[in-house]
Amino acid sequence: MRKILGLISSPRKNGNCEIMAKEILYNMGDGNELQIIRLLDLDIKPCKACYSCMKPGRKCPGNDDMEFLLKTISEADGIIICSPVYNWGSNTGIRRILDRAFLFKDWRDRFAGKPCVTFVTYGIPYEEGYGLGELNVLARLLNLNLRDSASFLGAWPGDVLRHKRNLEMARQLGEALVNPFYKRKNNDFECPNCFNNIIKFRAESESRSSDLRTIGKVECAFCGTVAEVRTSDRGLEITYQGKGLYSEDFPDRLSSWHRESIRLFNEEKKNFESWIGKYKDMNINLYPFGKKV
Numbered sequence: 001m002r003k004i005l006g007l008i009s010s011p012r013k014n015g016n017c018e019i020m021a022k023e024i025l026y027n028m029g030d031g032n033e034l035q036i037i038r039l040l041d042l043d044i045k046p047c048k049a050c051y052s053c054m055k056p057g058r059k060c061p062g063n064d065d066m067e068f069l070l071k072t073i074s075e076a077d078g079i080i081i082c083s084p085v086y087n088w089g090s091n092t093g094i095r096r097i098l099d100r101a102f103l104f105k106d107w108r109d110r111f112a113g114k115p116c117v118t119f120v121t122y123g124i125p126y127e128e129g130y131g132l133g134e135l136n137v138l139a140r141l142l143n144l145n146l147r148d149s150a151s152f153l154g155a156w157p158g159d160v161l162r163h164k165r166n167l168e169m170a171r172q173l174g175e176a177l178v179n180p181f182y183k184r185k186n187n188d189f190e191c192p193n194c195f196n197n198i199i200k201f202r203a204e205s206e207s208r209s210s211d212l213r214t215i216g217k218v219e220c221a222f223c224g225t226v227a228e229v230r231t232s233d234r235g236l237e238i239t240y241q242g243k244g245l246y247s248e249d250f251p252d253r254l255s256s257w258h259r260e261s262i263r264l265f266n267e268e269k270k271n272f273e274s275w276i277g278k279y280k281d282m283n284i285n286l287y288p289f290g291k292k293v
Helices: 016-026 065-073 092-098 101-106 130-142 164-178 250-280
Strands: 004-010 032-038 079-084 115-122 143-153 197-200 214-220 226-232 233-239
Touching: 004 016, 004 065, 016 079, 016 115, 016 164, 032 065, 032 143, 065 101, 065 226, 079 092, 079 164, 079 250, 101 250, 115 130, 115 164, 130 143, 143 164
Parallel strands: 004 032, 004 079, 079 115, 115 143
Antiparallel strands: 197 214, 214 226, 226 233
């Protein structure tokens, strides 16, 4: 029996996210079971930026459900991550987990290769925003094998079932979870690493070119994969290069940066304290009013 874990970041029980997660399972055939975690029911505290989890032999001091969540992911055979779109972004249940991404480093090997699909539900046509990008970043940071993703139009509970395209995409996501030979067909202008098409222009001088047909270098706004934009007789073309934040050495680079940051902070701690002293002594009103800084 293949165990599929649905991480659902919605305040609605049996809302569109749960409906589509179950529709995906329905399309996977026999021999699968779905377990659901409603992320908003978990106690996930905000990161305190203490760096304790980056120090050898130390754990995060937050006593909450993060370890339970990561352990449950490690025990699953496949993962569905989903969220409704709130003001063009994902629900806070996703963002609370993303804020604790420092903890993922100790679990990445256990998550490697686990198939994962993501989806968002949204109510206003053409207003799906950037929420799916956040889910894809979470899947990649967890080191899951992100197979495919989708946006499902639907506002009120059950509305997603009115749209034929939603049901077709659910079938596709179900196949992505069970078929090891499944290959996603990338859309035009899409980053091959996180499936996003939101880009930002690079400010470096290297982006300027004397070739008027070369617009310059851009990067994926989510994972930093560099791309080159050109115009041709066929129109606008974008060529992505590398894997951005998902390159194989990224976890090691991130850990090295944290270790160096902690070392520099310890060396310069007295200087930092003198530099920020005047800000601590400023006369401000701190809510609840009357509370000392």
